[in-house]
Amino acid sequence: MSQEIYDKLAxxxxxxxxxxxxxxxxxxxxxxxxxxxxxxxxxxxxxxxxGELFATGDYFLPDLIIGGDAMKAALNxxxxxxxxxxxxxxxxxxxxxxVEGDLHEIGKTLVGTMLxxxxxxxxxxxxxxxxxxFVAAIKESGATLVGASALxxxxxxxxxxxxxxxxxxxxxxxxxxxxxxxxxxxxxAKEIGADGYADDAITAVAVAKKLxxxx
Amino acid sequence: MAKxxxxxxxxxxEVLNPEQLSSIKSATLQIMEEVGVRFPSKKxxxxxxxxxxxxxxxxxxxxxxxxxxxxxxxxxxxSYVLSGRSEGxxxxxxxRRSYFATDGCGTLTIDFETGEERYSCKDDVARMxxxxxxxxxxxxxxxxxxxxxYGRLAPxxxxxxxxxxxxxxxxxETVMGEMPARYAVRMAGAIAGSREQMRANPPLSALxxxxxxxxxxxxxxxxxxxxxxxxxxxxxxxxxxxxxTAPAAPGGALVIGNxxxxxAMVLMQLVAPGAPVFQSLLVSGMxxxxxxYLVSLPQKYLCNVAAVQMAHDWGVPSLAGTFGLDASEPATxxxxxxxxxxxxxxxxxxxxxxxxxxxLKASTxxxxxxxxxxxxxxxxxRVLAEGLDISSQGLALDIISKVGPGGHFLAQKHTRxxxxxxxxxxxxxxxxxxxxxxxxxxxxRARAKLDRILVEHEPEPLEEAVRAxxxxxxxxxxRELGS
Numbered sequence: 001m002s003q004e005i006y007d008k009l010a011x012x013x014x015x016x017x018x019x020x021x022x023x024x025x026x027x028x029x030x031x032x033x034x035x036x037x038x039x040x041x042x043x044x045x046x047x048x049x050x051g052e053l054f055a056t057g058d059y060f061l062p063d064l065i066i067g068g069d070a071m072k073a074a075l076n077x078x079x080x081x082x083x084x085x086x087x088x089x090x091x092x093x094x095x096x097x098x099v100e101g102d103l104h105e106i107g108k109t110l111v112g113t114m115l116x117x118x119x120x121x122x123x124x125x126x127x128x129x130x131x132x133x134f135v136a137a138i139k140e141s142g143a144t145l146v147g148a149s150a151l152x153x154x155x156x157x158x159x160x161x162x163x164x165x166x167x168x169x170x171x172x173x174x175x176x177x178x179x180x181x182x183x184x185x186x187x188x189a190k191e192i193g194a195d196g197y198a199d200d201a202i203t204a205v206a207v208a209k210k211l212x213x214x215x
Numbered sequence: 216m217a218k219x220x221x222x223x224x225x226x227x228x229e230v231l232n233p234e235q236l237s238s239i240k241s242a243t244l245q246i247m248e249e250v251g252v253r254f255p256s257k258k259x260x261x262x263x264x265x266x267x268x269x270x271x272x273x274x275x276x277x278x279x280x281x282x283x284x285x286x287x288x289x290x291x292x293x294s295y296v297l298s299g300r301s302e303g304x305x306x307x308x309x310x311r312r313s314y315f316a317t318d319g320c321g322t323l324t325i326d327f328e329t330g331e332e333r334y335s336c337k338d339d340v341a342r343m344x345x346x347x348x349x350x351x352x353x354x355x356x357x358x359x360x361x362x363x364x365y366g367r368l369a370p371x372x373x374x375x376x377x378x379x380x381x382x383x384x385x386x387x388e389t390v391m392g393e394m395p396a397r398y399a400v401r402m403a404g405a406i407a408g409s410r411e412q413m414r415a416n417p418p419l420s421a422l423x424x425x426x427x428x429x430x431x432x433x434x435x436x437x438x439x440x441x442x443x444x445x446x447x448x449x450x451x452x453x454x455x456x457x458x459x460t461a462p463a464a465p466g467g468a469l470v471i472g473n474x475x476x477x478x479a480m481v482l483m484q485l486v487a488p489g490a491p492v493f494q495s496l497l498v499s500g501m502x503x504x505x506x507x508y509l510v511s512l513p514q515k516y517l518c519n520v521a522a523v524q525m526a527h528d529w530g531v532p533s534l535a536g537t538f539g540l541d542a543s544e545p546a547t548x549x550x551x552x553x554x555x556x557x558x559x560x561x562x563x564x565x566x567x568x569x570x571x572x573x574x575l576k577a578s579t580x581x582x583x584x585x586x587x588x589x590x591x592x593x594x595x596x597r598v599l600a601e602g603l604d605i606s607s608q609g610l611a612l613d614i615i616s617k618v619g620p621g622g623h624f625l626a627q628k629h630t631r632x633x634x635x636x637x638x639x640x641x642x643x644x645x646x647x648x649x650x651x652x653x654x655x656x657x658x659x660r661a662r663a664k665l666d667r668i669l670v671e672h673e674p675e676p677l678e679e680a681v682r683a684x685x686x687x688x689x690x691x692x693x694r695e696l697g698s
Contacts, residue, residue, distance in 0.1 A: 016631060057646040062631035069626055106623045 002033050002041075009042030009074055014049050016066030018073040025077035035078040039088045043071050043078075047117050054202075061110070061201075068117040091119040092212035093143040097134060098127040099158035104151035107181060110201040111147060118205045119214075120145075131158065131165035138166070138175055145211060147204070150181040159184075160192040176211040180204060217304055217382045217674065220351040220594070221312035225602035228563040230520045236528050239466070239521075243473040244281040246429070251278040252478040253430035256437050259482055266485050279478060287484035288477065293530050295491045297355060297448060297568070298416035300406055301382040301675055305416070306354055308493075308532040308567040314354035315558070315593055317347055317586065318538060318574035320373070320389050321360040324581040332580070335360030337372050339581060343573065344380035346586060346665060349672035352593035353586075355384035355420075357570050360581050366698050368689070370395060374402055374419070375685055382675050386570075388422040388452075396421075396438035398692040400445045405684040406677075414446030422495070422534065425453045425475035427460035436479060443483040443490040450493035450534050451476040456508065458501030465498060465514045465521075472496040473525055480531065493567065495534035496522035508577060511541050511549065516556040523564040535561035538571035538589050545575065545585045546658050554589065559596045587661035591642050598638040608633070 005028045012021035021043075028038045050067040053059040059067075079088070096112045098104055105127050112122045123141045125133060138146055146166075150156040159179045166172045178196040179189050189197035196211050198204035209215035231239070254260055255275045264270040269278040297306040297314075306314045324335040327342065340358045347353040358373035365372040370389040377385040390399040399419065407413035421442045423435040442449040453472030455461030461468035476494045483490045498518035500509040509515075519535055526533030537557035542549045561569055571578075572593065573586030603609070614629045624630045639646075642660055645653040654660050677685070 016628070055647060057648050060631070060634050062625055062627070062634055065626045066628065066631055103621075105621075106625065109623070110625065 002031075002037070005031070005033060006038065006042035006045075009038060010046035010049065012074070013043055013046030013067050013070045014053075016050075016063055016070055018066070018070045021070040021074040022077060025074040029077065029081055035081040036086050036088065038078055039075070043074055044119075047071050051117065064117060065110070065113050068113045071117065089119070090121045091209065091214045092121070092145050093141055094120050094122045094145045094147060094208065095125060095134060095137045095141060095143040096122055096147040096149075097125040097129040097137070098149045098151075099155050099162065100128060100130045101158065102150050102152055102155035103127050104149070104181070107151065107201070108147070108149035111149070111180065111204045114201045114205050115208055118209070120208065131161040134162045135165045135169050135171065138171060139169070144174060145176050145178065145208060147178045147180065147208075150179070150184065153183045156181065156183050156188065159194070163193055178204065178207060178211065217299070217301060217348045218351040219299075219304055219306075219314070219354045219383070220597060221306075221314050221354055222562040222593075222597045222600050223312050224563050224565060224600040226563065226600075227565055228520060228560060229524060230517050230564075231524050236524060239469055239473065239525060240528060242466075242470045243477060244284060246470060246474045247279040247284055247478055248281055249278070250429065250474075251276040252474060253277075253426075254436060254478075254482070255431065255433045258440065259431075259436050262440075262482065262485050277478070279481060284477065284481050287481040288529050288531070290484045290488045291480060291492050291529070291531050292489060293527075293532070295448065295532075296416065297384045297386075297420050298407075298418050299355075299383045300378075300418055304354075304383050306384055306568065310527070310532075310565060310567065313562045313566050314568050315352055315537075315572060316355045316386065316568065316570045317343065317353060317357050317359045318571045318578050319357035319359050321574055321579050321581045322363065323576075323579060324360055325583065327583055334363050335581060336364040337362035337369075337376050340373050341376035341380045342669065343581070343583070343586070344377045345672060345674055346583075346668050348381035348383060348674040349668040350586065350590050352590040352597075353383065353572065355386055355568065356381050357386055357388060359573055361389065367696060368692060368698055371398055371402065371689060371692055374399055375689060378402065378406055378418070378685065379677055379682070380674050384418060384420065386420045386422055386568075388424070390421065391423075391432070391434035391438050393434075393437040393441055394696060395692070396441035398688060398696075400441060400447060401688050402685055403445075403447060405681055405688065410445070417447050417491075420448040420450070422450045422452055423479070425451055425472075425479065427453060427455045427475065428471050429475060431475070431479060436482070439479060439483060440486050443487040443492070446487075446490070448491035448493065449483060450495055450532075451479040452495035452497060452534065452536070454497045454499065456499045456501050457514070458503070459506060461498070463501075465518050468498045469496060469518055469521055469525065472498065472522070477529060480529070493532040493534050494522075494526040494529060495536065496525065497536045498522070509541070510577060511553050513556070516560055519557060519561050520564040523561060523566045527565070532567035533565075535564075535566040535569040536571055537561050537569050538574070538592075541577055543576045543580065545582050545588055545661070550575075550588070551592070554592045555596075558593065559599065562596055562600050584658060584661040584665050587664050588642065591640055594638060595640060604636075 008024040176195040179194045196207040294309040343359045362369040362372040403419035406418040453475040455468040455472045480492045523533045540553040572589035
């Protein structure tokens with residue numbers, strides 16, 4: 001019986017059906033299943049399969065994102081039911097945002113979805129965020145990785161400010177910094193002292209894993 | 216599993232208005248009646264004479280009264296089927312779809328392994344038939360090169376290599392002469408199962424070239440009569456060259472070609488009333504300094520479209536010749552340009568069948584990976600000709616409202632479903648693959664795809680009894696015709 005529900009949860013993630021994922025998460029709890037087992041035996045294998053299908057070219061970005069949405073929908077039900085001391089295994093805590101003066105969202109959101117789908121716990125602080133807001137979110141969440149996005153040549157300068165603010169707050173040694181966005185290059189990342197850069201959301205996951213020592 | 220994706224154009228291109236079409240038809244009928252067409256075949260001349268044409272036996276010239284031409288062509292079917300040997304591989308020539316084939320019949324091959332240029336052989340025909348079987352752009356197969364390792368029997372061995380390696384319909388453009396044609400018909404009968412089934416579902420059709428200006432080839436026309444009697448669809452391709460074998464004016468070249476092809480189609484109807492026939496006109500230009508053959512010309516592209524209209528005006532299907540132009544290297548600017556002007560325009564004109572994928576140097580040189588480039592261009596044309604989806608699903612109003620200003624469409628199920636409808640060129644935008652990063656060089660990418668098809672695609676084999684029958688027919692042909 002429990003295996004059947006794990007399979008349904010996995011299927012909801014693979015098929016990208018958030019409504020089904022939520023429904024099966026509720027049924028799992030009603031039937032007294034361990035929420036952590038539901039995550040480890042159902043959702044995780046599901047999202048792994050989505051990743052595999054993406055890597056082979058069979059799945060597209062929307063499949064990945066909607067699969068991630070399905071996983072989130074089930075986690076919203078299952079996580080509050082975890083008992084004290086229980087927690088799902090995460091690769092790392094990440095704060096993600098678009099820098100001050102910049103309203104571009106999609107690239108940053110994609111990176112967030114990809115990181116979540118790959119086992120990171122992501123706090124997405126949104127767009128047009130000052131360096132101080134990044135630092136506050138890092139302090140609050142205890143994140144060890146931050147991603148700052150910029151799409152404009154005029155706003156990319158603010159990525160440097162985030163790094164400076166981390167130094168001022170005495171957090172630079174504990175927090176790795178990733179930067180990205182259309183005008184960003186590897187050499188810009190080096191120039192401002194960032195730890196990682198990626199050209200697209202898929203590569204961003206590989207870079208993030210390396211930075212938290214999970215690769 | 217062999218698959219076919221024809222082009223189904225949703226908008227149409229015409230270059231001749233009804234008056235112009237009518238002028239061409241009148242001029243053609245006048246040439247056939249007053250000037251005549253040369254048929255160097257006693258059998259053909261006798262049939263024409265029996266049906267009331269004016270025959271000059273010495274000059275082998277036939278003058279065809281307009282009434283006779285129109286009455287005969289009136290019996291030719293506009294719609295019929297060219298059959299493949301497995302489900303889903305039939306070509307329905309009813310004017311709603313364009314089916315494409317490889318080019319043929321080259322004499323040189325860039326060797327698959329060494330990359331050196333050499334004479335073509337039967338194995339090349341077989342390998343490319345397997346590739347054709349695995350590409351959905353290829354609806355029927357022209358033996359792409361000559362099986363030069365089989366001497367006089369090369370044309371029959373080309374058919375053998377084709378039937379053995381693809382379930383798709385095969386069209387020969389090399390089996391000429393009454394006796395070889397009889398063997399080709401026997402081979403088609405073996406594939407179909409019986410003569411009756413072959414007539415109903417022909418797995419073979421034939422194309423015969425005329426001789427410009429205003430003539431036919433004895434072997435070609437006598438083979439054609441064998442095909443028509445057996446129910447094998449047969450088409451006639453005129454290739455007038457403006458300036459040398461035709462007037463240096465597209466209109467005159469079209470009239471000459473039209474008279475050549477139509478006169479042969481009339482003969483077929485006299486031999487076998489209702490015989491399925493088709494017409495093809497490939498106008499080219501003469502190089503004004505060398506008299507060489509020029510095909511990358513805007514007037515030629517216009518004539519291609521006019522030729523489709525003219526075949527349909529007679530009430531028969533049209534075969535167009537596309538791709539395979541002057542260029543000698545794959546992936547060149549020139550090939551890209553010419554493919555659009557030939558393949559796309561002919562498809563939009565509503566040509567029924569079209570040949571031309573996979574060859575270079577004016578259809579003489581087989582560069583194996585060229586067919587992959589042409590396949591990608593074909594699919595670009597296919598999607599282009601389909602037009603735009605302005606249905607409620609296509610307009611997606613509810614999704615636009617749901618996402619609203621400032622949002623994005625990546626997480627919508629509508630996006631997930633319809634993103635798959637956006638056809639993305641595979642060579643220029645390679646997809647992620649479990650095989651790792653695709654090669655940087657586009658020609659290597661094309662070659663990698665070709666090699667993958669050759670390794671992974673298994674055409675449905677012939678039944679053992681059919682295989683044995685084909686072998687027996689080839690042995691009999693060798694005894695009778697010599698090797």
